[in-house]
Amino acid sequence: xxxxxxxxxxxxxxxxxxxxxxxxxxxxxxxxxxxxxxxxxxxxxxxxxxxxxxxxxxxxxxxxxxxxxxxxxxxxxxxxxxxxxxxxxxxxxxxxxxxxxxxxxxxxxxxxxxxxxxxxxxxxxxxxxxxxxxxx
Numbered sequence: 001x002x003x004x005x006x007x008x009x010x011x012x013x014x015x016x017x018x019x020x021x022x023x024x025x026x027x028x029x030x031x032x033x034x035x036x037x038x039x040x041x042x043x044x045x046x047x048x049x050x051x052x053x054x055x056x057x058x059x060x061x062x063x064x065x066x067x068x069x070x071x072x073x074x075x076x077x078x079x080x081x082x083x084x085x086x087x088x089x090x091x092x093x094x095x096x097x098x099x100x101x102x103x104x105x106x107x108x109x110x111x112x113x114x115x116x117x118x119x120x121x122x123x124x125x126x127x128x129x130x131x132x133x134x135x136x
Contacts, residue, residue, distance in 0.1 A: 040120040043095045044134075047116060047125055050090055051132045057083040058112065058129065068103045068112045075099040075114065095119055 061083065062068055069082050078101065079089040097119040103112040114127040124135045 043120045044118060044123060046090070046095060047092060047118060048132075050092055051116070051125055051127045053087065053089055054083075054114065054127055055129065055132070057086040057089065060086045062110065067105045068110055069101075070105075071101060071103045073101055075101065075116065092116070097122070 058068060069078055073082070075096070076091075076093065079091075083089060095118060097117040098115075099117070100115040101112065104110065109129070111129055116125040116127070117123070118125070122136070126133045126135070
């Protein structure tokens with residue numbers, strides 16, 4: 001009987017286990033918003049990386065063809081049909097809400113504008129031959 005009594009005294013009580021579960025739950029609740037913010041930022045970093053690659057591919061395209069692709073394309077059509085000869089651009093259909101591509105081959109210098117809207121943060125990325133900007 002004494003051995004059995006010592007065994008039960010060494011374990012955790014239900015109250016102690018519940019307190020530990022409550023503390024862990026509070027820590028998860030406190031860290032969740034920060035986790036979501038970090039995930040959203042990772043989507044934006046991916047768009048920025050693709051914007052840089054897109055600009056490089058477009059500069060190679062204009063050197064080869066002396067013009068930019070026509071305005072009838074969207075990002076995915078440009079990526080799949082025209083720019084795949086210069087390298088691989090990532091598929092960003094899951095992280096962009098919309099895109100708009102415009103080109104002016106009649107001006108000097110020729111220009112294009114690609115606008116990408118992030119589906120996670122609603123930021124607008126404007127990509128041009130001279131760089132890209134981010135707006136809210």
